[in-house]
Amino acid sequence: MESRRNMFFSYKKDPAKLNDIQALMTIAKEQGFTIVDRSADANIIVAIGGDGAFLQAVRKSGFRDDCLYVGVTDEVEASLYCDFHIHDRDAMIEAIQTAGVEVRRYPVLDVHLDGHTHFHCLNELSVRSSIIKTFVIDIHIDDLHFETFRGDGIVVSTPTGSTAYNRSLNGAVVDPRIPCMQVSEIASLNNNQFRTLGSPFVLGDSRKLTLSIVQDGNDYPIIGLDNEALSVQSIKNIEVEMSGKIIKTVKLKNNSFWHKVQRTFL
Known part of the structure; x- marks a missing residue:
């Protein structure tokens, strides 16, 4: 980490936590880092506040693949x-001063709405009905019309996002070393007219997924990008691919993705 010396802190302006955040900044300065006021000037972006704050920091800074993101939780839960807790400052100093930090790389989704509006997702894209009525989506894999879905919605997750909304839909937890996306249904309706696979499925990083929303009056879905809802009007086509972009984060030794899954769920 010696060559990465410009550090930006991303956090909510909560008066109850300012002393802890100032203490982290002091440690960073003592270890030879420069605190900058803009994320664009940083080599390291430190997100304080848990997974939601981490996702917000990545989104607000533009999903940069030329910097290192560091997550610091201030929550009790894993x-x-x-990788760090806001009160465990000794662990941070030890990681900086020793060879205790590695880099992990997480894949990112590339999302296009109607061929023009473009977004990235680190966790998942969710498409849900905005009214109390099922809606219909034609699902294409590359050029193949795979199925016609009727139900409450669809979730497309990255490997790291497989532990979030996807997991609550009985999707598989996927190793982030596998660049892929997983497609899971939200309350699908299966009958003689509509028939879906009925289980989550995984697509490789060279595939393109197209969700074509049938215009039957339920044309205003709620589009979720990680932990943000997108304010949009009528949407017809949503194209999803693996972007090839990666997000780099710190990894403590003996604290892999699977260590975290075990600690969180088992």
Whole structure:
């Protein structure tokens, strides 16, 4: 980490936590880092506040693949994106001063709405009905019309996002070393007219997934990008691919993705 010396802190302005955050900044300065006021000037972006804060920091800084993101949780619960706790400052100093930090790389989704509006997702894209009525989506894999879905929605997750919304839909937890996306249904309706696979499925990083929303009056879905809802009007086509972009985060030795999954769920 010696060559990465410009550090930006991303956090909510909570007066109750300012002293702890100032203490972290002091440690960073003592260890030879420069605190900058803009994320664009940083080599390291430190997100304080748990997984939600980490996702917000990545989104607000533009999903940069030329910097290192560091997650610091201030919550009691375990965190999948955060390797440090805000009160465990000794662990941070030890990681900086020794060879205790490695780099992990997480794949990112590339999302296009109607061929023009473009977004990235680190966790998942979710498409849900905005009214109390099922809606219909034609699902294409590359050029193949795979199935016609009727139900409450679809979730497309990255490997790291497989532990979030996807897991609550009985999706598989996927190793982030596998660049892929997983497609899971939300309350699908299966009958003689509509028939879906009925289980989550995984697509490799060269595939393109297209969700074509049938215009039957339920044309205003809620589009979720990680932990943000997108304010949009009528949407017809959503194209999802693996972007090839990666997000780099710190990894403590003996604290792999699977250590975190075990600690969080088992």
